[in-house]
Amino acid sequence: MITRLIPLLIFILLAYTSSAQEVSPDGVFHFGKGEIDWGYAQGRKVGNTLYVSGTVSRGATMEEQVKGIYERITKTLEAYGLTSSDVVREVLYTKDIEAMKTSNAPRMAFYDGNTPAATWVQIERLFSPTALVEIEVEARFDVPH
């Protein structure tokens, strides 16, 4: 009985994974179902613009979190066929802007020469009490290359 269910289980698993990691026909990208429960999307494409939600990452230190955040932003961009060179605007919210200044290496590696308009501010806290930094970006599909 269980062997007959395996293809079905594989299909459900693939369908779920797929739906969580692919851009929907209306331009929505989710990392997981939890985003729908909270009423937001990791990525949202409309016209030539890709709006990316404030992104966080696990990590014990500021630099680990910065590295993880740009990895997640990279995955988001890739889902739409974009790269870091298409990011044109960034807002970075951090609990410790001095620590952020010394943790900029993974961010510089991500942008690799691209220079978006950017704003950095130090705020009280973020959604998760352990998050040290959250980064929102806007990318465009019409950046000249």
Place this chain on the structure above:
Amino acid sequence: MITRLIPLLIFILLAYTSSAQEVSPDGVFHFGKGEIDWGYAQGRKVGNTLYVSGTVSRGATMEEQVKGIYERITKTLEAYGLTSSDVVREVLYTKDIEAMKTSNAPRMAFYDGNTPAATWVQIERLFSPTALVEIEVEARFDVPH
């Protein structure tokens, strides 16, 4: 004498209400004249984009303010012929992000399945000392439906 002035008074009242609640030919929407004194507009349309100012609301509790804010955002969207399904980006600034987490019901009711890119941060305070939360949104006229 006063009876002869009534039609004039009604006209002035309607004209004022109308001018405060209609979108100008250059895409500007104000809730009231106070916005002009402070140099901003509740709504500003350019091309396919509607920029909505950080919106606050009176209310004794976080949930009351959240409810009031989305009612005001709804009125703003309606002035342009849009609905909550056209909101593609949101930034939510709050004085208490844990209280916001438990006050999300009016926000979820507003979005009704729509998932914008969203960023939530906890900040020190807002323009009015009694404001607990302020929400900025961006809507688009070219969201596929």
Place this chain on the structure above:
Amino acid sequence: MITRLIPLLIFILLAYTSSAQEVSPDGVFHFGKGEIDWGYAQGRKVGNTLYVSGTVSRGATMEEQVKGIYERITKTLEAYGLTSSDVVREVLYTKDIEAMKTSNAPRMAFYDGNTPAATWVQIERLFSPTALVEIEVEARFDVPH
């Protein structure tokens, strides 16, 4: 020997000044090379949109900083052939929102009747420990005039 170097020095100086103050073919504007070291651009044009980085200014008081910021934003807009009437969105981050309320005169003079969508929030601190206020704007090339 030194006199023979003068034309070369003038050329280098002009070239450097020019590259720092002109918009590149891909829409990037820098006030100086320091921006590249930190991975951002003062201005970034894509399509009909000009994204301007959070801008700060030296100054001993809030009002001096506000005045300096809008002078720098004016220079940024001018580099793209725009004016304050093309600014459609503003986010103002300040360490003291009450002081900002009484320092609004240079901002009102800058906008001169234009009313962008605007959001003001009080945050803990900015990139430089002496910065009291930082202002991010978005301008458009398709604002009707």
